[in-house]
């Protein structure tokens with residue numbers, strides 16, 4: 001390592017990307033200062049296209065002291081901006097000049113359980129659980145950890161439901177549903193390690209705003225409907241739809257959380273006999289009907305300043321008078337259709353019809369309903385519509401009272417509850433493997449098939465609110481078709497690299513690289529970029545153990561970016 005720089009201020013002019021200097025550039029370069037141990041690193045941001053990934057890589061490149069920087073965070077630990085800094089593809093625009101940030105140093109951790117995390121603060125208190133914002137010690141990534149007391153679970157006879165919640169979350173992957181990364185346990189608690197959603201509850205924003213306009217409500221309704229459709233297609237009933245179970249991600253798109261009431265029935269209801277007496281089937285229809293009904297209540301609630309209250313017999317009085325005058329005829333009609341509890345085939349002729357249209361309305365009918373005209377459902381699924389509301393990046397979206405409650409946790413590892421522990425790492429390892437293949441110059445031999453990977457990255461890139469972990473399932477599928485063919489197969493394999501001419505190959509590799517640069521925010525990764533920067537030399541990359549999480553990918557990117565000692 002070079003000479004010690006502690007207690008010294010490092011002032012580093014970052015290499016600016018090539019641009020046409022003949023044109024006048026009125027942009028005033030922003031300065032960001034990063035406290036790393038006892039030194040301060042000053043980075044000049046050349047322009048607004050620079051990303052959080054780029055900033056992190058610059059800081060790592062310039063830091064020469066002990067320790068490995070894993071992430072950046074705000075000085076005052078503002079949770080939403082801390083999460084923003086971890087999303088590599090995000091622009092540095094929201095940061096003002098002379099912003100002061102702090103480096104987070106990777107902590108070694110051999111623990112395989114909940115000890116891998118540092119608990120930061122309470123962000124939610126539910127009926128059965130508390131939710132704590134936590135940072136993974138090695139990667140610096142933030143997660144929301146939902147914690148349930150085993151004693152309480154037992155007392156309320158909820159073990160079956162707790163395991164069901166874990167099983168359901170482990171098998172699903174959808175842009176509008178929270179992702180479960182790990183499930184683990186101690187002697188006294190269960191933990192679900194979930195993706196952290198810094199935008200707060202929809203209910204929290206609804207309270208602040210009062211009510212949504214029909215257009216705003218349509219956006220949320222559409223994203224929720226797609227999540228419900230995905231669940232019902234897999235025979236999962238959510239059963240817990242309310243503004244508090246819908247959270248906003250950093251861009252304002254929704255994610256459904258809280259599967260504490262969810263129920264999963266037979267994988268295929270049509271495998272059941274069509275006997276209306278069939279207990280399971282009937283229950284499954286009722287559960288799904290409940291989702292439509294609650295969707296109706298939710299739509300009413302977000303458009304009004306009040307909730308619809310059920311009578312003691314659980315019925316609702318539905319008439320024109322319950323609707324305020326400003327609502328359109330179409331939305332009133334849709335709410336009434338959704339609130340109809342006519343689910344058990346009273347009007348449907350047989351059970352098969354009922355299964356397709358659980359409460360007299362099907363997903364297709366809702367999508368075709370006049371109020372939903374104009375929604376392009378494919379666009380909606382790809383998050384192409386701009387959210388009506390973007391969470392404030394400068395202030396927390398969580399209840400300050402809850403955050404004041406101190407975090408007090410027992411982390412003793414204890415006996416295993418069968419079927420509880422879970423890890424999404426295998427999927428992430430595949431993501432890592434693929435990234436490694438694409439990143440490594442020497443590892444791009446002719447026999448690799450690049451098309452699937454390229455398509456994946458393209459798809460990721462087109463989705464503006466790209467979220468690396470959210471796309472891991474898709475990437476997992478892609479990696480399956482990205483296996484290295486045996487030598488005998490190489491020549492026969494159509495579409496592989498070998499079948500491309502040298503110039504086609506170069507084009508393909510360079511397009512994959514440019515996609516990857518955009519995705520990771522790391523712009524000076526490859527040898528050809530590095531040649532332009534004398535100081536930058538790629539270190540040979542050796543990651544002995546790939547059985548870790550996506551953070552390894554970041555670590556590898558960082559390692560490659562470490563500057564060779566200038567002396």
Ligand SMILES: Nc1ncnc2c1ncn2[C@@H]1O[C@H](COP(=O)(O)OP(=O)(O)OP(=O)(O)O)[C@@H](O)[C@H]1O
Pocket residue numbers: 123124125126127128129130131144146178194195196197198201244245247257258259260
């Ligand atoms: N992934 C997440 N990111 C950020 N905050 C979250 C996340 N998951 C939950 N929370 C916060 O924690 C609160 C409680 O979580 P959740 O609703 O899952 O718990 P619960 O005990 O099942 O609650 P309920 O009382 O609704 O049954 C949520 O309302 C939300 O504010």
